[in-house]
Amino acid sequence: MKSPRFDATVLTLGFAFLYIPIIILIVYSFNASRLVTVWGGFSLNWYSAMWSNQGLMDAAWVTARVGVLSATLGTILGTLAALALTRFARFPGRMAFSGMIYAPLVMPEVITGLSLLLLFVAMGVDRGFWTVTIAHTTFTMCYVAIVVQSRLLTFDRSLEEAALDLGCPPVKTFFKITLPLIFPAVIAGWMLAFTLSLDDLVIASFNTGPGATTLPIKIYSQVRLGVTPEINAICTILIGLVTIGVIAASLTTKRAEIRRVRDEHLAIRGAES
Amino acid sequence: MAKTLGPVKRKFSPWTDPNAVPFIRFENITKRFGDFVAVDNLTLDIYEREFFSLLGPSGCGKTTLMRMLAGFEEPTEGRILLQGQDIGGVPPYRRPTNMMFQSYALFPHMTVEKNIAFGLEQDNMPKGEITARVQEMLKLVKLEQFAKRKPNQLSGGQRQRVALARSLAKRPKVLLLDEPLGALDKKLREETQFELMDLQHTLGMTFLIVTHDQEEAMTVSDRIAVMDKGIIMQVATPAEIYEAPNSRYVADFIGDINIIEGKVAETASALGAPGAVRIESEGLSIAVDQESQAVKDDHVAFAIRPEKVRISLDAPADTATNAFYGEVWDIGYLGDFSLFIVRSEDGRFLRAAQANVSRLVDRPITFGDMVWLTWSRDAGLVLTR
Numbered sequence: 001m002k003s004p005r006f007d008a009t010v011l012t013l014g015f016a017f018l019y020i021p022i023i024i025l026i027v028y029s030f031n032a033s034r035l036v037t038v039w040g041g042f043s044l045n046w047y048s049a050m051w052s053n054q055g056l057m058d059a060a061w062v063t064a065r066v067g068v069l070s071a072t073l074g075t076i077l078g079t080l081a082a083l084a085l086t087r088f089a090r091f092p093g094r095m096a097f098s099g100m101i102y103a104p105l106v107m108p109e110v111i112t113g114l115s116l117l118l119l120f121v122a123m124g125v126d127r128g129f130w131t132v133t134i135a136h137t138t139f140t141m142c143y144v145a146i147v148v149q150s151r152l153l154t155f156d157r158s159l160e161e162a163a164l165d166l167g168c169p170p171v172k173t174f175f176k177i178t179l180p181l182i183f184p185a186v187i188a189g190w191m192l193a194f195t196l197s198l199d200d201l202v203i204a205s206f207n208t209g210p211g212a213t214t215l216p217i218k219i220y221s222q223v224r225l226g227v228t229p230e231i232n233a234i235c236t237i238l239i240g241l242v243t244i245g246v247i248a249a250s251l252t253t254k255r256a257e258i259r260r261v262r263d264e265h266l267a268i269r270g271a272e273s
Numbered sequence: 274m275a276k277t278l279g280p281v282k283r284k285f286s287p288w289t290d291p292n293a294v295p296f297i298r299f300e301n302i303t304k305r306f307g308d309f310v311a312v313d314n315l316t317l318d319i320y321e322r323e324f325f326s327l328l329g330p331s332g333c334g335k336t337t338l339m340r341m342l343a344g345f346e347e348p349t350e351g352r353i354l355l356q357g358q359d360i361g362g363v364p365p366y367r368r369p370t371n372m373m374f375q376s377y378a379l380f381p382h383m384t385v386e387k388n389i390a391f392g393l394e395q396d397n398m399p400k401g402e403i404t405a406r407v408q409e410m411l412k413l414v415k416l417e418q419f420a421k422r423k424p425n426q427l428s429g430g431q432r433q434r435v436a437l438a439r440s441l442a443k444r445p446k447v448l449l450l451d452e453p454l455g456a457l458d459k460k461l462r463e464e465t466q467f468e469l470m471d472l473q474h475t476l477g478m479t480f481l482i483v484t485h486d487q488e489e490a491m492t493v494s495d496r497i498a499v500m501d502k503g504i505i506m507q508v509a510t511p512a513e514i515y516e517a518p519n520s521r522y523v524a525d526f527i528g529d530i531n532i533i534e535g536k537v538a539e540t541a542s543a544l545g546a547p548g549a550v551r552i553e554s555e556g557l558s559i560a561v562d563q564e565s566q567a568v569k570d571d572h573v574a575f576a577i578r579p580e581k582v583r584i585s586l587d588a589p590a591d592t593a594t595n596a597f598y599g600e601v602w603d604i605g606y607l608g609d610f611s612l613f614i615v616r617s618e619d620g621r622f623l624r625a626a627q628a629n630v631s632r633l634v635d636r637p638i639t640f641g642d643m644v645w646l647t648w649s650r651d652a653g654l655v656l657t658r
Contacts, residue, residue, distance in 0.1 A: 161345055162378035164365040166392030166443065180382050263426045 022239065029232035046229040053230060059218035060234070062129065063198060066214060070136035071193035077137065078144025078193070079186055085145070086152040104142045112139055113206030120207065127209030135207040136197040143196060144189035151185035191245065198238075285495060286510075287320040294357070296321040296479055297342065297447060302351035304337050304503075311337040313503035314351070324473050324480045326490035328526075329500035335483045338500075339449050342481065344368045355446070366395070371445035375452040377436035379424040385411070385435050386420040392443045410438040413472070430461050437469075441476070448473075450482040454489060466492045487527050491515065499523045515578075520658035524576045529612075531582070531623050532656075533557065533575045537567045550655050556619065559595050562650040567657050577653030582625035582646050584613055584638060589647045597623050597646040601638060611636065615646055 029047075033040025050056055084091075085098055104112055116135045120127055159181070163173040179186070201216040208217060215238075219231055287293040295318035304312040312334040319325045327335035340346045342353060344365030352359050360368060371392070380388050389410050393403045411417045414434035424432055433453065440448055453469070454462045470493050473480045484490050490497050491511040498508045499522075507519045518524035521532060535554030550567055552559045552575050559575050567573050589596050597617060605612035613625045625646050638644060 156376060156378065158374045158376050158378040159380060161343075161365070162372070162374055162380070162439075163391070164345075165343060165368075165370075165372045166439070167366045167395035168391070169364075169366050177380060260425065263423065 025232050026236050026239065029229060029236040031229055031232075034229070046233040050230045050233045055213075056215075056218060056222075056230065056234060059213045059215045062212055063215040066129065066133050066136060066204075066212075067194045067197040070133045070140055070197045071190050073133070073137040074140035074193045075144050075186060075190045078141040078189060079148045079182075081141065081145040082148035082152055085149055086155075101142055101145050104139050105146075109139075109200075109202040110206075113203040116203070117206045127207055127212075129212040131207045131209065132204050132212055132214065135203050136193075136200065139200075139203060140193035140196050143192050144186075147189040147192060148182060148185050151182050155182065188249070191249070195242065195245075285322070287323070288318070288496065293320060295319060295354075296323070296356060297481070298354040299338065299342075300352050300354065302338070302341065302348045302353065304334070304341060304346060305349045310503050312341075312348075315503070315505055317498060317505060317508065319479065319481065321479055322473075322477055324470065324493055324495045325482070326494040326497045327481070327483045327500060328485070328487060328490040328497050330485055330526075333500040334503040335500050336451060339372075339451060339481060339483050342447070343370055343372045343449055369446040370449055371440040371443055371447075372449040372451065373436050373440040373453050375455060377424075377432050377456075379432055379435055379439070381424050384421050384423055385416060385427070388424070388435055389439045389442050392439065396443070406442060410442050413441070414438045429456055430465075433457060433465065437472075441472075441478075444476075445478070447479045447481060450480060452484055453482065455484075455486070462489070463492075469493055491527070499526060501526075517654065518576070518656070521574050521576070521656050522658075524574075524656060529579050529624065529626070531577050531579060533559070533577075533621075533623075535559070535573060535575055537569050537571045537573055537655075540567070540569055549650070552655065555621075557597065557621075559653070560650050561653055561655050563654050567655055571657065574656040575653055576656050577648055579612060579624040579626035580610070580628070581652040582623065582648050584615070584625040584627055585645050585647065586638065586642065588645050594647050594649065595653075599623070599644065599646070601640050601642045601644055604636075604640065613638065613644070615644060 028037075028039075030042050030044065031038075031040055032043035032045065081097075081101055085094075085101065088094070113135070116131075116138065117127075120131050125131060155178070159177055160173050163177045164170065168176065199216060200214075201220055204214045205217050205220075208214065213221075215234070219234070222228065222231055297319040299315055299317040302312055302315045303310065315334075315338070317338075327338060329335045337346060341348050342355075344360070344363060344367075347361065352361050354360070355369070380391065383391070386407055389407045390403050393406055398406070407420075408417075411420055414437055416431060416434055416438070419427060419431060419435075424435065427435065433456065437453070440450075450469075454465055457465060466489060469480070482490070482493065491514075494511055496508060496510055497514050499506045499514065501522055507514060507523045509517070514523065514527055518527060524530050525532065533552075533554050535552040535557070537550055538553040538558070539551040540549075549560060549562050550573075552561065552573060554575070561575065588598075597615065599615040599617040599621075601613055602616040602622065603614040605614070608629070610626045610628055613627065615623050615625065617623070623646055
């Protein structure tokens with residue numbers, strides 16, 4: 001039978017399963033002891049140590065640049081792909097194109113990473129910052145395409161037709177009407193792409209080279225030498241950033257919802273007056 | 274200018290003038306979507322300042338026809354002439370037509386003002402002129418105090434008026450209206466119909482409206498084209514469409530009508546009166562004074578509007594009038610009218626409408642009464658199609 005106690009237990013267990021590892025990681029980032037598993041009192045030492053760890057900071061900087069650049073490129077390409085898929089109902093190879101857009105989502109990362117590596121080697125390109133960026137663009141654009149495509153499917157095309165009808169040429173219509181209206185989806189796609197780039201280890205490790213070590217690669221290689229609480233500290237910061245992002249996103253949607261309700265009330269009052 | 278147009282309107286009928294040049298001409302237009310033929314070899318002329326309706330059920334091709342004029346679809350065959358110019362291949366943003374969309378298609382991220390100004394900005398009109406024109410349009414649709422609102426802060430009726438103002442702002446040669454009043458409630462719709470007529474009259478523009486609502490088409494139009502399956506069944510004034518439909522389809526689509534299938538028993542010469550036909554239909558004999566192409570033994574339909582059928586408890590004095598005897602099966606009380614459904618002994622039904630001219634609550638004729646339905650020989654018509 002369903003009982004409040006049963007519900008509460010299930011909920012607690014579920015959350016515990018999800019969050020206990022993360023909570024432990026956060027708690028130990030404030031550990032004064034050098035040993036990861038022994039609590040030695042509260043301290044912020046590892047945060048300052050992290051700041052002065054040049055290798056870690058360099059990796060963070062590389063990751064940020066790769067993230068911004070690949071997310072931006074991926075968003076542009078992904079949006080174009082989404083437009084092609086929703087707007088041109090029939091073109092030769094449409095099925096193949098849409099299949100190929102979705103494939104990287106289910107493709108094991110190892111394969112994506114390896115095949116890109118083979119490509120770069122075959123092209124004789126030196127691996128480094130740009131190869132990682134291109135690799136990330138390749139796989140993030142699929143996610144952007146899906147996010148933007150789902151928005152475009154509900155987009156009222158008569159809005160574009162109205163703009164054309166009023167004398168606005170197609171390209172201008174895209175920038176004046178379509179883009180402003182799908183912009184929230186494009187931004188959401190960008191944030192998704194950025195996050196994916198931020199925490200990718202597999203594809204990056206295949207395609208990186210000297211001087212372009214990303215944060216996940218750095219963390220992974222340090223962990224192999226032994227977990228230092230510095231790693232806990234930087235992970236805590238990453239978690240913090242992601243949390244802030246998620247909360248900000250949900251607040252914006254909530255505010256939009258409140259505004260919509262208020263507008264509707266205004267409309268009803270306007271109709272009565 | 275608007276004032277002088279007033280008395281002209283009643284006599285407005287350029288389609289009867291053989292020398293009149295059509296403003297818009299659809300010439301042998303065919304439009305196919307894959308295997309589906311949306312518009313089938315259609316030819317239609319529309320004249321300047323006409324308020325023209327395309328009327329038909331959904332899927333009859335009326336919207337496709339309008340979209341071809343706006344430039345959103347290209348005809349598969351045939352051509353469209355606007356003031357004698359072939360507009361084939363001209364993209365929608367270079368056509369002198371503007372459209373009011375069924376969904377209104379207001380730009381949600383722009384204020385009412387910006388929405389109305391959008392088309393004018395595309396023409397690089399000077400800022401001052403744009404402001405003046407927008408004000409003029411807002412005044413025309415009585416939305417001055419809503420200029421700064423966003424579309425989602427407006428009621429349905431207000432949105433409809435913004436959409437209208439936006440499509441009128443560029444003073445198009447032809448205004449296209451796609452089911453413009455479909456989303457409004459009945460009262461607002463009727464009001465708006467008269468506003469539209471006034472507006473069209475004042476501005477002296479050509480209006481082409483697409484609708485499936487026959488009442489709407491009857492109210493606003495100078496002429497109506499009734500469409501079915503991509504072809505035009507009849508093009509005529511509302512009164513002609515109603516009183517002289519050319520086919521069973523049109524008769525049935527517009528208003529309420531009794532249709533009795535039968536066979537021509539006698540034609541004019543045999544009846545003695547010119548242009549008369551007598552139809553036999555399973556024991557029912559109906560005489561009609563109407564010039565008809567029908568010859569003896571043709572299968573035809575006799576059609577008569579319920580309001581042209583008289584209902585009485587007494588048998589007609591004159592045996593020459595058409596009559597139908599039966600039992601009152603059902604009564605539909607519509608307030609202004611009562612509709613009587615009468616069933617004959619052999620199980621056929623005929624409907625008669627009677628205006629409720631007095632305020633009596635108890636009507637003399639009620640359920641189960643045996644009544645005579647009668648109609649004169651010129652009240653109904655013979656349909657061969």
